[in-house]
Amino acid sequence: MNPTLRSAGLTCLKCLNEAGYEAWWVGGCVRDTLLGRPVQDVDVTTSALPEQTIVCFRNAGYPVIPTGLKHGTVTVMIQDIPIEVTTYRSDSDYQDHRHPESVRFTRSLWEDCARRDFTINALCWHPDLGLRDYFHGQRDLKNKVIACIGNPYQRFDEDALRILRALRFASTLGFALDLGTRQALFHQEELLRVLSAERIAREMEKMVVGLRWPEIFANNYEILAVLFPQLPALQSPQAIQKAFDTFRFCPPVTLPRLACFFLETEQTPLVYCIDQALHWTGQLKFSNQNKKNLIQLVRYQNHPIPQDRVSLRLLIHELPDRFGEWIQLQQALNRLTPEQAAHLIAASEEIRGHDCLTLKQLAINGADLIAAGCPRPQISALLKQSLNAVMEDQIPNQKAALLRFVHQQRKPEHQE
Template sequence: MDECLHIDTGAAPSITVEQPALNGTPAPATALEVLRALEGAGLEAWIVGGWVRDALRGAPCHDVDICCSGTWQQSEAALKAEGFKVVRSGIKFGGITAVRGEERIEVTSYRFDGFYTDGRHPESVRLAQRVEDDLARRDFTVNAMAWHPTRGLLDVYDGAEDLRRRMIRAVGEPRRRFEEDALRMLRAVRFACRLDFVVEPQTASALASCAPLLDAVARERVGWELDGILATGHAGDALLRYPDIMCAAIPELGPCRGFDQRSRYHAFDVYDHIARVLTVAGELSLSSVDGAGPEAAPSPSLMWAALLHDIAKPACFTLDDRGCGHFYGHPERGAEQAREIMHRLACPSEVMRDACLLIRYHDRPMSAERSDLLRVMGLFAGSGLDTPRLMNELFDIKRADTLGKAPSCFYYVKDIERMREMVRELLANNEAYSVGTLALSGADLIAAGVAPGPRIGALLRRALDATVDGLVPNKRDDLLAYLDV
């Protein structure tokens, strides 16, 4: 690892090292060309942010950001002189984008941020002369480091040590950072989940006390950060460790905290149960057996469904005459409430549709019987729906839901996995579970002499019921013979 040292010598040094690297990670050639162009014009420039953080972690690095001592106009002139295309992507905040081929490098001027009147963006920015001033305005220490292939690593706030300690810590006074930009609170949680770090105690305390500030942030931005948290597969940790900020992001989670389910089937309150279901769902979605593999992101529909599957339980709670709790209708009401929440957070319509389907049917009783499984598959069939994927996710959420209950319920996992395997066999055997998967079509019926009209649909539904019930194979001639048309 390079020395954490920066000596300002006035003139910018030339870059002569062949393929310089940070912690064994080579600097991208295009980023080095941008540095050469800027410093060839007498400016000072550094690689900053996520690339530096990930290189120090030995993790794959992607986008490269550079900060520079010049104005955006000076940076633009220097880059154009070396043949770069320049996009004025954020000149209000001193930012441009250098483009060469398919590669894009963000270049931003050193700056001081003015007052944050909207809790999200500075009202104004001022040009700074020193890179240290620019690093001081950043959110977390692990993102407040700069690196240069000649000058080495500049780490004013011990970000490298926080990486070693696996800790997310605010730069400077945490409350001030969050008052400047309330979305940083969710970013802290997202980074902690993504990197499998913890939030430093003082920063975590500020998360709790500043959580109400999140109300000022646009809901679509909150939704984007929540989606990022869910995509890590560790959102269950986020709920358990940082409940105040998670409930500020989704206020409907608040009534779930501490809500005693009064049920022998549940060892946890509603909120803690949701957290545990999220944890198991994340593990299942990333597993090589049930999901896409550890390198892929978890299914968004599964993770949103896990987060919101019991959101309506407090509103549906009743006690019987023995003092036992029940939540009749909570899946259906939960699907409606989830749709409202996800629409508010600007979730993609397909993710919202699929998640609400999973929520609606997550508690439906199922048996390892061919006809019952085919009927459930029919619930997840229709235009645009990926039935095999959704059935797999239904079993994932059922398994996660089971493992989030009392240990006496764990036996049901074997039944779930047996049903999962049966569904795979039904799909492989081309069994019909919807009119669209029948080996018989409306055109076949018309060719057999049936007049076009409502009777076509009625006959297809009758054929589907018959093959689902095992009365006739899903074969065209057999179905026509059964219908006797």
């Protein structure tokens, strides 16, 4: 764990303890520490009520943000690190399969742990009191199992997001799903329809980069079909097999892994894959940039492998920020060997350092064309034509040669 994060987390416990309250690290920070994985943040559970937590830290001089008072959560800034502090609680009925109707604050750490999703996420730790494990979380960590606390059918009925979280943890941690948990997951799969697009997108992006994702996909693709029935990867046994094979050889990088859902097959032609990628990224409310990036990878998935400097230069121009991920996808599709991929990457780096790939690198600009008498409406198109001619080795990237080329290409003003 990062020393600064650890120090902030321990300071949080100390402040609450010195004020007379119980406090423990809980959840992912404890789980990942025991697994030897990087810890991204620290969450604290405490017997202090939210108002008491606020007073405790403000008296100690730490900024406090009331981020979720209804559910007992405040965020404390310690050494510029946000620590979420939540009061021990138990949850009432979940009417919308997502959020509890109300919460009841309690003095019992056991009750607080009992409301959580999986055994491995209900582990608590204190530097003086050690580990609290009420639901065999350590055993499940050792056995590499994702198991719900209590009745898994009830757990998924309470919060449908737990279905995707179960798959995500199995994928990222390399764990198997407990039999009862998996049976309940499939029984309750229709509940996924209540989830927001943002929540689904967040879980999907984390899920697909897990080292065990290929197996999770192969064994649970019916779950995805509830959310995305038109996904190209799910349209036929052939499409499922191709997606699985490609996932297996694709590095755990978000964009190439997501592109594996949109692979061209006999049943899913490229135009269908592009159309579905557009629909999918819109459905999950991807940013415009992320949408563009994924569509580019899908569109260029079967682009001819560059065989010379010109074709490589043109492809880099088309995929300026995604060329490396295109290479990763090509390797996953078995269209490139590691040696061929390494050669293309080295060649692309040399081209980026020496060749003209953008309008900014062109030896002429709009002002030059205006000075040469080019009609303003033609300038943008003429610059693009000039750039293409340079990239295709038709002319050198030299001002005089480019101006001669422009003079040949420009249209008489009366033809506009």
